[in-house]
Amino acid sequence: MTALPERTDRKLGLVIDLDTCVGCHACVISCKGWNTENYGAPLSDQDPYGGAPSGTFLNRVHSYEVQPPEGAAQLVHFPKSCLHCEDAPCVTVCPTGASYKRVEDGIVLVNESDCIGCGLCAWACPYGARELDAAEGVMKKCTLCVDRIYNENLPEVDRTPACVRTCPAGARHFGDLSDPASDVSRLVSERGGVDLMPEQGTKPVNKYLPPRPRDRLARDAAEPTTGEIDVLAPFLEPVAETPQGFIGWLDRALEKL
Amino acid sequence: MHPAPSVIVFTSFSGLGFGLLFWLGIGLPAVTGWTAFAFFTIAYLFAVGGLVSSTFHLGHPERALKAFTQWRTSWLSREGWAAVASLIVMAAYGAGLVFVQSRWPVLGYVGAALCLLTVFTTSMIYAQMKTIPRWNSVLTPLNYLSISLGGGALLAGQITWAIWLLLAAGVLQIAAWLRGDRALTDSGTDLASATRLGTIGKVRAFEPPHTGTNYLLKEFVHVVGRKHALKLRVIAITLMSALPVLLLLLPFTHIAAAAAVVSHLAGVLTARWLFFAEAEHVVGLYYGAHAGKAA
Amino acid sequence: MTHHQPELDLSPKVSDEVRKTTCYMCACRCGINVHMKDGKVAYIEGNRDHPVNRGVLCAKGSAGIMQHNAPSRLRAPLKRVGPRGSGEFEEITWDEALEIATGWLAPIRETAPEKLAFFTGRDQSQSFTSLWAQSFGTPNYAAHGGFCSVNMATAGIYTMGGAFWEFGQPDWDHTKLFMLFGVAEDHDSNPIKMGIGKIKARGARVIGVNPIRTGYNAVADDWVGITPGTDGLFILSMVHCLMKSGRIDLHYLAQYTDAPVMVNADETSPQHGLLLRDEDGKEQVIDRRTGKLCAFDAPGVRPDLSATYEVDGVTHRPVFHHMAEKYLADTYAPEAIADKVGIPAKRIRAIAAELARIAFDEAFELQREWTDFRGETHKTMTGRPVSFHAMRGISAHANGFQTCRALHLLQIILGTVEVPGGFRFKPPYPKPATAHPKPHSGVNPGAPLNGPHLGFVHGPDDLALNEDGSPARIDKAFTWENPMSSHGLMHMVISNAHAGDPYKIDTLFMYMANMSWNSSLNVGGVMEMLTDKNENGDYVIPRIIYSDAYSSEMVAYADLILPDTTYLERHDCISLLDRPICEADAAADAIRWPVVQPDRDVRGFQSVLCELGAKLGLPAFVNDDGSQKYADYADYITNHMRRPGVGPLFGYRGAAGRQTGRGDANPNQLDRYIENGGFFISHVPEEAAYYKPWNRDYQDWAVQNALYDAPQPYLFSLYVEPLRRFQLAAEGHGERQPPDHLRQRIIDTMSPLPIWYDCDSAGTEGYDIHALTQRPMAMYHSWGGQNAWLRQIHGHNPLYLPTNLMRAHDLKDGDWAHVSSPHGRITVPVMEMAALNPNTVWTWNAIGKRKGAWALDEDAPEATKGFLLNHLMHELLPPKGDGLRWSNSDPVTGQAAWFDLKVKIEKAEQIAQTRPDFPAQTSPVGKGPRLLRWKVGR
Ligand SMILES: Nc1nc2c(c(=O)[nH]1)N[C@H]1C(S)=C(S)[C@@H](COP(=O)(O)OP(=O)(O)OC[C@H]3O[C@@H](n4cnc5c(=O)[nH]c(N)nc54)[C@H](O)[C@@H]3O)O[C@H]1N2
Ligand SMILES: Nc1nc2c(c(=O)[nH]1)N[C@H]1C(S)=C(S)[C@@H](COP(=O)(O)OP(=O)(O)OC[C@H]3O[C@@H](n4cnc5c(=O)[nH]c(N)nc54)[C@H](O)[C@@H]3O)O[C@H]1N2
Ligand code: SF4
Ligand code: SF4
Ligand code: SF4
Ligand code: SF4
Ligand code: SF4
Numbered sequence A: 001m002t003a004l005p006e007r008t009d010r011k012l013g014l015v016i017d018l019d020t021c022v023g024c025h026a027c028v029i030s031c032k033g034w035n036t037e038n039y040g041a042p043l044s045d046q047d048p049y050g051g052a053p054s055g056t057f058l059n060r061v062h063s064y065e066v067q068p069p070e071g072a073a074q075l076v077h078f079p080k081s082c083l084h085c086e087d088a089p090c091v092t093v094c095p096t097g098a099s100y101k102r103v104e105d106g107i108v109l110v111n112e113s114d115c116i117g118c119g120l121c122a123w124a125c126p127y128g129a130r131e132l133d134a135a136e137g138v139m140k141k142c143t144l145c146v147d148r149i150y151n152e153n154l155p156e157v158d159r160t161p162a163c164v165r166t167c168p169a170g171a172r173h174f175g176d177l178s179d180p181a182s183d184v185s186r187l188v189s190e191r192g193g194v195d196l197m198p199e200q201g202t203k204p205v206n207k208y209l210p211p212r213p214r215d216r217l218a219r220d221a222a223e224p225t226t227g228e229i230d231v232l233a234p235f236l237e238p239v240a241e242t243p244q245g246f247i248g249w250l251d252r253a254l255e256k257l
Numbered sequence B: 001m002h003p004a005p006s007v008i009v010f011t012s013f014s015g016l017g018f019g020l021l022f023w024l025g026i027g028l029p030a031v032t033g034w035t036a037f038a039f040f041t042i043a044y045l046f047a048v049g050g051l052v053s054s055t056f057h058l059g060h061p062e063r064a065l066k067a068f069t070q071w072r073t074s075w076l077s078r079e080g081w082a083a084v085a086s087l088i089v090m091a092a093y094g095a096g097l098v099f100v101q102s103r104w105p106v107l108g109y110v111g112a113a114l115c116l117l118t119v120f121t122t123s124m125i126y127a128q129m130k131t132i133p134r135w136n137s138v139l140t141p142l143n144y145l146s147i148s149l150g151g152g153a154l155l156a157g158q159i160t161w162a163i164w165l166l167l168a169a170g171v172l173q174i175a176a177w178l179r180g181d182r183a184l185t186d187s188g189t190d191l192a193s194a195t196r197l198g199t200i201g202k203v204r205a206f207e208p209p210h211t212g213t214n215y216l217l218k219e220f221v222h223v224v225g226r227k228h229a230l231k232l233r234v235i236a237i238t239l240m241s242a243l244p245v246l247l248l249l250l251p252f253t254h255i256a257a258a259a260a261v262v263s264h265l266a267g268v269l270t271a272r273w274l275f276f277a278e279a280e281h282v283v284g285l286y287y288g289a290h291a292g293k294a295a
Numbered sequence C: 001m002t003h004h005q006p007e008l009d010l011s012p013k014v015s016d017e018v019r020k021t022t023c024y025m026c027a028c029r030c031g032i033n034v035h036m037k038d039g040k041v042a043y044i045e046g047n048r049d050h051p052v053n054r055g056v057l058c059a060k061g062s063a064g065i066m067q068h069n070a071p072s073r074l075r076a077p078l079k080r081v082g083p084r085g086s087g088e089f090e091e092i093t094w095d096e097a098l099e100i101a102t103g104w105l106a107p108i109r110e111t112a113p114e115k116l117a118f119f120t121g122r123d124q125s126q127s128f129t130s131l132w133a134q135s136f137g138t139p140n141y142a143a144h145g146g147f148c149s150v151n152m153a154t155a156g157i158y159t160m161g162g163a164f165w166e167f168g169q170p171d172w173d174h175t176k177l178f179m180l181f182g183v184a185e186d187h188d189s190n191p192i193k194m195g196i197g198k199i200k201a202r203g204a205r206v207i208g209v210n211p212i213r214t215g216y217n218a219v220a221d222d223w224v225g226i227t228p229g230t231d232g233l234f235i236l237s238m239v240h241c242l243m244k245s246g247r248i249d250l251h252y253l254a255q256y257t258d259a260p261v262m263v264n265a266d267e268t269s270p271q272h273g274l275l276l277r278d279e280d281g282k283e284q285v286i287d288r289r290t291g292k293l294c295a296f297d298a299p300g301v302r303p304d305l306s307a308t309y310e311v312d313g314v315t316h317r318p319v320f321h322h323m324a325e326k327y328l329a330d331t332y333a334p335e336a337i338a339d340k341v342g343i344p345a346k347r348i349r350a351i352a353a354e355l356a357r358i359a360f361d362e363a364f365e366l367q368r369e370w371t372d373f374r375g376e377t378h379k380t381m382t383g384r385p386v387s388f389h390a391m392r393g394i395s396a397h398a399n400g401f402q403t404c405r406a407l408h409l410l411q412i413i414l415g416t417v418e419v420p421g422g423f424r425f426k427p428p429y430p431k432p433a434t435a436h437p438k439p440h441s442g443v444n445p446g447a448p449l450n451g452p453h454l455g456f457v458h459g460p461d462d463l464a465l466n467e468d469g470s471p472a473r474i475d476k477a478f479t480w481e482n483p484m485s486s487h488g489l490m491h492m493v494i495s496n497a498h499a500g501d502p503y504k505i506d507t508l509f510m511y512m513a514n515m516s517w518n519s520s521l522n523v524g525g526v527m528e529m530l531t532d533k534n535e536n537g538d539y540v541i542p543r544i545i546y547s548d549a550y551s552s553e554m555v556a557y558a559d560l561i562l563p564d565t566t567y568l569e570r571h572d573c574i575s576l577l578d579r580p581i582c583e584a585d586a587a588a589d590a591i592r593w594p595v596v597q598p599d600r601d602v603r604g605f606q607s608v609l610c611e612l613g614a615k616l617g618l619p620a621f622v623n624d625d626g627s628q629k630y631a632d633y634a635d636y637i638t639n640h641m642r643r644p645g646v647g648p649l650f651g652y653r654g655a656a657g658r659q660t661g662r663g664d665a666n667p668n669q670l671d672r673y674i675e676n677g678g679f680f681i682s683h684v685p686e687e688a689a690y691y692k693p694w695n696r697d698y699q700d701w702a703v704q705n706a707l708y709d710a711p712q713p714y715l716f717s718l719y720v721e722p723l724r725r726f727q728l729a730a731e732g733h734g735e736r737q738p739p740d741h742l743r744q745r746i747i748d749t750m751s752p753l754p755i756w757y758d759c760d761s762a763g764t765e766g767y768d769i770h771a772l773t774q775r776p777m778a779m780y781h782s783w784g785g786q787n788a789w790l791r792q793i794h795g796h797n798p799l800y801l802p803t804n805l806m807r808a809h810d811l812k813d814g815d816w817a818h819v820s821s822p823h824g825r826i827t828v829p830v831m832e833m834a835a836l837n838p839n840t841v842w843t844w845n846a847i848g849k850r851k852g853a854w855a856l857d858e859d860a861p862e863a864t865k866g867f868l869l870n871h872l873m874h875e876l877l878p879p880k881g882d883g884l885r886w887s888n889s890d891p892v893t894g895q896a897a898w899f900d901l902k903v904k905i906e907k908a909e910q911i912a913q914t915r916p917d918f919p920a921q922t923s924p925v926g927k928g929p930r931l932l933r934w935k936v937g938r
């Protein structure tokens, strides 16, 4: 049913830490692997060994360069999959009811046997979180690993999305964002987690933790008062100016040892 | 957006088809018998042909019937219902005209309204997309409706209506373009809001997530050169509105009329190509597209 | 209105069975759970119990399924039928293949074993392949370390008995400041990412020193975009600041390093600059308690850093005095070097101050009692929570050895090695250079070599030279040109063999190394050398045998191909004798086992060597009756004994499988490993976890676990005496003398205390832009390119230019440029990057492919838009004034100087194909399918 549920019992989602993501693409491939073998049709690849390879992925890692007004440019790795929006436009546009948002946990899914592959939901998604599988003709998207997180055939620790389980840097967190006491909610409040494109009104469940401030240790010599440099400078007061003086200092210092 | 031929053909022809049906529904021209048959055949060929062509871009056309289920929320579903309803009503109405030589006006007006509704629902599929600021405007339904009505009037031989409506369609088309050119910037969605990194500094897309291509790039990230677009706009507006109006202003000949129709059709196809090709989907921002425009 | 939604099966069956083995999509050796459905590999995930990756898995690891099923897999032994390089082969049987190989090798062994050059790539069976080579009798064996990171390894081992490279790690749980030099990915791929994640979660900080700000450097809190090749200067300048301000750990220096050891100061003596030793060869220090000279390890001794010692009118001064003299000099002041390194002086001081602040002001105590090698018991362990890590960014320069040493010096004066919060060794390290073998090159036709090929030299006497002073090895390892080349020089083998310098060889036997492509400097040159013919029309390098698992560029150049299995189809052994999977808190080793059987006529290479070794009658591979000793590699892993009771695997030894470290062979050992998840782990006791080189408990534990045969405490060598021995020779002392043209270079570069020298070489004037490569995290050298999933992420590679150079050359994204060096020119697409050193360009490593390789279509983007920087490099530097061509490598170790490349850039016409564009090789395995819909459990 493409009407959005009035409310969902929980809001399961991901919190992605842009301060920590090293851009390794591990989450991309573990997602591809899991979802090729599991939920629905395999994620196919066209021309996989040819001149223009392309394929269906549910999670992709961009990278952006940010030039602050002063100081060096920064690089931010930016993983992106479905944000399981509360006001998911992809759901309401769907003519068949294949797209829906689950009441119990807010996961947005595609029921592949109902999907006609019209692509409209992908048009409606501002984030590029949906890809139409070229071989299967149905819409694919992140399932939040709905076939893992409750799966009794998996050990309890593994009932977590494949991308979260695999992320070497621990930059992906999974949990219930409707529960203010959950680890993910706490991370969001402590680290100032944000919504992507808030003006689109989609109310994403997934949140992004912005990178911590960079290059604070010492600024250019040209602006000696702004960095922490002057605070640190006294720590390197010379003990002596000459090697002989240094040996004298050494003798005194050794006495104290 | 990728200007997929199936969607261009669908919107252009079905718009014209339903436009023609609208005029037939309100009894302009008041035809019956074989003449009516001819008009209705053209209208149905255009409307149904357009609809059929729209299924070409479906991954699973055989499941198309499922698209009727979500009329409460989905404009595409509503379009389906509206199209079927107008085609059925107009078929009954047309049957009256063709086979019993009688015009059932109420049925005609209802059918005509449904035809307009169909075009409106089609336009709303696009107009509702917040992700494509260029489309996300009342100008989109006005644009679709005016073209449908103008083109329909042209096909229906309603010269005066056609002249005024085609002029209106032209003006609305230009308005849509002008507004559209600012729409992405005005929408407030840019790379800074897409990444929320704008508070640190100026954001630039660095490496894309893949050197290979994907569905998103093929479907949404289509860039038309500014010069090229301008040329096509001139062609579109000339063929769609200016030339047909001029031809209609000339003393009537069948050749001129036919030329006006062909010109209009070519103009609409061009305008529709631009409608899709120029549409900037905000997902392109993630890939560093529209950088010049959003700056 | 009620909300309808489909019923979902939330607990679908995941797999029929999970088989636990070890990943081999790179050399990190993570544990994997291979999910099987219908006997096929369905999904690969990380093994949560595994010490290396604890459940996580990188992109390559998860994509292993595509590697394992790649269409490029070789299918049967191949015999070349077309000309070399063409890729034209016919499939033959294994019997035929082994007969050919035996036919070539047996006569060589009987007459001149050195005519076989056996070199292996990044395999993990070097203790096995070296045994084979030793048993064959050729001195010409090495693996890839010589071009990879031997600077890192030797600098670490000579200085501290352990290196960053695979054998150490920061104390992720306690460190508060982690400083990373020149690392894009490293072998420790997952552990570094896990570690960075861990310290970030704690709010600890990272400083990244790298000309390029991607990956780890992008998440670093502070980025230092240094000028390539100048790290040594930057580090020594920080050493200067720290020493000058007395912010150094004097206690640590006195107790655990050679800083207090006396240096012979008699300039006329052949011992000048050597350490003062007693009759037992032990280094001498002055005991502060008595003021007397004594051995460094005398019970309770308090070595004095300051005292001098007078004998026969010559004043001996401790190493620390030499350090003060050297590093307090104004030449190392930040202001003096700031321009050269491209970092403002204030920033250098600030970073040094921050290191000191964290090391000393945020020091902490762990309440753990431990006893040092002098018998003294300490109530606590002092933590200095500053840690460092470095890799090829500092080691792949011609000054890399000394730069790595400089970094160790910095670590050591801060007292941060093997203390809580600092850098920690992984077993079998720490292990001083003196505990390693020395290199051997004694050849006896028909008999084994006189000892292991590789090792650590301690002076001119240990060099691998013939009587006449000529190099004993084909790669000229352990010669005056690069005396401390502990890993050999694989990158020189083909060019030396082609030149017949120092001699000609008959058969080149290679394993798992793409030498005709991304593994060589000077790709075009190597392709020519491999195909060059002499006046008789015979190939200059007469025979080439190669083992690969895939249709790589190198396959096309071999005469005989021995096709290997994939990593899921064979036994492997990741052994403590080799490059194990240990963590700082544990010794551990692992295996691979055939989780699926090959569906092609391929065999595990090591098993093939067992059979070939037997056919050749190599003593290590035959029983007394001449029969084959090891049926296959699994048999070898289980039954081989390196020393009494010590075999390839240290777990589950003894007939009952209850012994660790030492014990008889256990016929069920592999099964026990499989039951245990593919690995075995033995934890370091808490009280032994730090101060390992000096910690009695650790030393005893290491002996128990058969890491050593006896305790071997030692001092860190800030002053590396073997270097001084080479200098002494160059100064004219001793029997073995270097050729005159090398004397000055040896004196200049082989300083026993770390130094920095410029690696700008003569003949490169006008080429002043640094050109670098980086490992992409989601791609492994050339192997990744055949992977249907990974090649969508990295299918081609632009050259990244800093903003200023883009502007200067009027370039915009997607334009093309000619990039040239004194050796060649390439034409490639460019992209802009702002977070980049302003005088550096770079690209991802090894993305470019030769057309026709890897079962890819000829129009694959890897071949049309991808490229290698290697075409711009050469194994030799441009000729000098004297006409001599010096090797493009570190003068101490011979490590290839990949990152010394300097180039010139010009805008080019827009073209559709990168240059150079080599003709396609024929694919012996055909092409891949047009569509993948991979799902084994449909
Ligand atoms: N420009 C530039 N060049 C470089 C470097 C650089 O930094 N910059 N780095 C250098 C370094 S450090 C290294 S280590 C080299 C690495 O370069 P190479 O050693 O050449 O590494 P690969 O090409 O990945 O792998 C070598 C071969 O192993 C084969 N192989 C893969 N799996 C198996 C298997 O299971 N069995 C067998 N028998 N073969 C297998 C592959 O098919 C491939 O042909 O590149 C070097 N080249
Ligand atoms: N994913 C993946 N992992 C791999 C490999 C792979 O191919 N892919 N290869 C494996 C192999 S064989 C090896 S040897 C290791 C190598 O692992 P790394 O040492 O991480 O190798 P590189 O990618 O060559 O990274 C060298 C880094 O040094 C920087 N650099 C270059 N010159 C300088 C300099 O003068 N100063 C400083 N400070 N930095 C400098 C470069 O910008 C680059 O970031 O990785 C191993 N791991
Ligand atoms: S796996 Fe983790 S660190 Fe790697 S790209 Fe994904 S989120 Fe980033
Ligand atoms: S991210 Fe896109 S696909 Fe996912 S719920 Fe939001 S709008 Fe829908
Ligand atoms: S593609 Fe499928 S899921 Fe998406 S809107 Fe169309 S029918 Fe619904
Ligand atoms: S939650 Fe599952 S489906 Fe979604 S991105 Fe992660 S791995 Fe892919
Ligand atoms: S780092 Fe990746 S490729 Fe390397 S062994 Fe680990 S999982 Fe495999």
Ligand SMILES: [Mo]
Pocket: C147, C148, C149
């Ligand atoms: Mo390497």
